[in-house]
Each structure stands twice: as C-alpha cells, then as structure tokens.
Amino acid sequence: MAGVVHFEIPADDKERANTFYQGAFGWTLNPMQEMDYTIAITTPSDPQTGMPSTPGAINGALFPRSEELKTPVITVDVEDIEASLGQIESAGGSVVKGKDAVPGMGYYAYFKDTEGNILGLWQTDSSAGSPAPAE
Numbered sequence: 001m002a003g004v005v006h007f008e009i010p011a012d013d014k015e016r017a018n019t020f021y022q023g024a025f026g027w028t029l030n031p032m033q034e035m036d037y038t039i040a041i042t043t044p045s046d047p048q049t050g051m052p053s054t055p056g057a058i059n060g061a062l063f064p065r066s067e068e069l070k071t072p073v074i075t076v077d078v079e080d081i082e083a084s085l086g087q088i089e090s091a092g093g094s095v096v097k098g099k100d101a102v103p104g105m106g107y108y109a110y111f112k113d114t115e116g117n118i119l120g121l122w123q124t125d126s127s128a129g130s131p132a133p134a135e
Contacts, residue, residue: 009072017062071118081099084121108121
C-alpha cells in the first residue's frame with residue numbers, strides 16, 4: 001500500500017509564507033535555492049535519513065504557486081513512478097508533470113485524479129540525477 005509521505009504548500013510570496021508558518025506553527029524552514037523550494041520540518045526527524053522519527057508524521061515544503069499547482073499537494077510514496085503513472089492513467093487520471101529527479105534523493109511527478117485534484121508521487125532513489133553508467 002502506498003502511503004502519504006510529504007505535503008507541499010504553494011505560496012505567492014515566499015518570505016511572507018515562511019514567516020507565517022514559522023510564527024504560526026514553529027516549523028523549521030530550510031531553503032533549497034537551486035530548486036526555489038523550501039523544506040518544512042514539522043516534526044522531529046532522524047539526523048541520518050531526514051525522515052520523521054514519529055510514526056505517521058510527515059514533513060513537507062513550500063514552493064512558488066504556478067498555473068498547474070495552485071493548491072496544497074499531498075505526496076504518495078511509490079516503488080516505481082513510471083509504473084504508477086501508467087496505473088493512474090488506466091484508472092482515469094492524468095499526468096500533470098512526468099518523472100523528474102531530485103539529485104541524490106529520488107524522483108517526483110504530479111498527477112490529476114478523477115476529481116480534478118493534483119497530487120504528487122515520490123520514489124526514493126539515491127542514484128537519482130546521476131549520470132547513466134557507461135556501457
């Protein structure tokens with residue numbers, strides 16, 4: 001069973017949003033400048049893996065609002081993003097953004113369900129973004 005592992009909140013003004021979530025909830029916000037993406041630490045995390053240490057808890061991120069991604073997104077962990085996108089399309093959903101890499105961490109994609117909601121997929125893979133091995 002694929003579990004929810006992450007959330008994303010779109011923002012029109014990154015600094016204003018960061019100030020709000022830090023002040024309202026005490027979240028630790030760590031910008032990833034190369035991606036224009038801010039990691040939101042909402043719960044204690046394992047220092048080695050970065051994963052939440054409390055069962056069932058998730059961390060998330062803030063990102064710039066775009067035409068496709070206007071509302072909060074929940075992200076589902078999958079074994080194989082490409083296979084999952086195929087299953088999503090077979091079930092009546094559609095691909096919003098195909099598989100892309102977060103170097104050294106994994107892959108993500110976005111899809112639309114049959115109700116018009118946009119959700120994310122995540123596939124952990126430490127080799128993501130690495131050059132393909134020479135044959």
